[in-house]
Structure formats: C-alpha cells, structure tokens
Amino acid sequence: MNNTIFDDVFRTMIEKMPYLAVPLINEVFHTSYPEDVKITQLRNEHQQEDGEIITDSCLLIGRKMYHIECQSTDDMTMVIRMIEYDFAIGIEHAEKQGRRYRIEFPKSCVLFLRSSGNTPDYLEADVVFPDGNTYLYSIPAIKMADYTKDSIFEKNLLMLLPFYIMRYEKKGHDFNNNPELFQMLLNEYEEIRVNLEKELTETGKSELYTDLTKLIVKIADYIFRKEEEIRKGIGEIMGGKVLELESERLKTEGMIAGAIKTCKKFKLDQEAAVKNVIEEFSLSENDAINYVKKYW
Numbered sequence: 001m002n003n004t005i006f007d008d009v010f011r012t013m014i015e016k017m018p019y020l021a022v023p024l025i026n027e028v029f030h031t032s033y034p035e036d037v038k039i040t041q042l043r044n045e046h047q048q049e050d051g052e053i054i055t056d057s058c059l060l061i062g063r064k065m066y067h068i069e070c071q072s073t074d075d076m077t078m079v080i081r082m083i084e085y086d087f088a089i090g091i092e093h094a095e096k097q098g099r100r101y102r103i104e105f106p107k108s109c110v111l112f113l114r115s116s117g118n119t120p121d122y123l124e125a126d127v128v129f130p131d132g133n134t135y136l137y138s139i140p141a142i143k144m145a146d147y148t149k150d151s152i153f154e155k156n157l158l159m160l161l162p163f164y165i166m167r168y169e170k171k172g173h174d175f176n177n178n179p180e181l182f183q184m185l186l187n188e189y190e191e192i193r194v195n196l197e198k199e200l201t202e203t204g205k206s207e208l209y210t211d212l213t214k215l216i217v218k219i220a221d222y223i224f225r226k227e228e229e230i231r232k233g234i235g236e237i238m239g240g241k242v243l244e245l246e247s248e249r250l251k252t253e254g255m256i257a258g259a260i261k262t263c264k265k266f267k268l269d270q271e272a273a274v275k276n277v278i279e280e281f282s283l284s285e286n287d288a289i290n291y292v293k294k295y296w
Helices: 004-016 018-029 078-092 149-154 158-168 172-177 179-201 206-223 228-238 246-265 270-281 285-295
Strands: 045-048 051-054 058-061 064-071 095-097 100-102 107-112 122-128 134-143
Touching: 004 018, 004 064, 004 158, 004 206, 018 058, 018 064, 018 107, 018 134, 018 158, 064 078, 078 107, 078 122, 078 134, 149 158, 149 179, 158 179, 158 206, 172 179, 172 228, 179 206, 179 228, 206 228, 246 270, 246 285, 270 285
Parallel strands: 064 107, 107 134
Antiparallel strands: 045 051, 058 064, 095 100, 122 134
C-alpha cells in the first residue's frame, strides 16, 4: 500500500501551515499556546553513518522542541523508530556545558491514522543506561478514530480534517450499494465544509480554507480510488479536485504577473511577453495569452 500520500499531506500542513499544529500540541501536551505563537521549523533530516533519518516534523516553540510523527498503520516497532528519531534530534541540538553535554529529547507523539483495540495510549520502552539504571521512554499515541467531526471543530484540530475520511475506508462497497448511507456521508461532508468555511473565512483565512479543502479531497480520492461515485460526490461538495494548493497557485500566478510586468518595463511587446512566460513557466499558449491580457 502506498502510504506516502499521508506523509505528503501531513508534511504539507506542517511546512506550509505550521500554525495548524499548535492546537494539536495543546491537545496532546496540555499546553496553552496562542494560535499566533512563534513557531520555528527545525530540520527534519538527520544524517547518521548508516543513512539519513527523516522525521515528519520537528517544531520549536519558545525553548521546547515538539516532534510529531504521522503513522498510517499500527506498527509495533514505532516506539523503536521514535527513540531513534528523538535521539537524533537530541544529539543535533545538544548543549555543551564545559566538558559535559546536555541532551534533551523533544516532546514527542505519534498520530495514528489507523488504530485498533490493541493500539496503546502510550508507546513505551524500558531503556537501560550504562550505569544500570532503567528509564521509561513513554510518548502519547493520538488516534484519529477517537475524534469525531464535532470534537475536531470544538478543539480547533483542523489539521486532522484531511484524515477524517479514513474511518470510512472499509465502507466503499456499502456506500455504493446503499444510497441512503452514501447520502449520510455526503451530508456529513457538507457539514464539515460549512463549518470549515465559517471557521476560517469569517476570520480572514479564506486561503487556508481553500488549501485544507484540497487536502481533504486529495486523501478522499486516494481512499476511494476505486469508487468513482464516492470520489465525485465528496469532490463536488468540497469544491472540486485540485491537487495544487490554492496558495501555491496564487504564488505562481504572482510570479507570472511579475515576469509580464518586467517584459513591459523593458518595452517588449505582448507577443514577446507571451513567449517569455510560456518558456519560463511551461504554460500553454492559451494560458500565457490570458495571463498577459490580465496583467499587461
């Protein structure tokens, strides 16, 4: 099974919308950071002799490091991987105090997109140090299945919304054969769309609303990749299937506009401007002509 789409969506939110992680951090670690708290994204690639370790996220808030991994299956070895990741992060940010070092592990957790009755609330391992002392390594396990759409909005855990559809991934056949059940799913996603629109557009975050709806559709398209009607239904409700984030599209359009204005500044004609943006941005001739008309 291709799990990279879940990593891609999670990392997209961490990298392009890191403030969405703040309510999740508050929920898991019982902190009370404001939504606009300063967040520093730390490097998520850690080089070791036997290869590179890549983590899903590592954020710095104040002087505290937070490490969140997104896991699509209930992997029993996850605790070992987390210790490895956390140790790499701790080593990279070790503080030298004279001839002594202080190595601090980040505050870590795992978001399980799929879980079972056997998935623990904490991932734990006993670590025996050279002096013989045993210390318990214990980190929270967050389970997507524990969060309803209502609790997601109540706690402002909007970062979980793209993965909400996964609770229905085994019901594709039922939706196809039961129109009433399928309509209930569509009604639920209409409610999600309305709540998300109300939550974000009223606070001036319409761009975030657009970005999140695209990610919701992206995961739904993957989960129901063999169920065309389900994909179509959710896609139409959430605004259509567009894999490119709207904010990225706007950024690209801004660059195109800048290139067109540069052509005009250097007294090139519109035909030359069209040719320039076709070559620079790999546009079709029709799109290039429309952009030049719009920004000339």
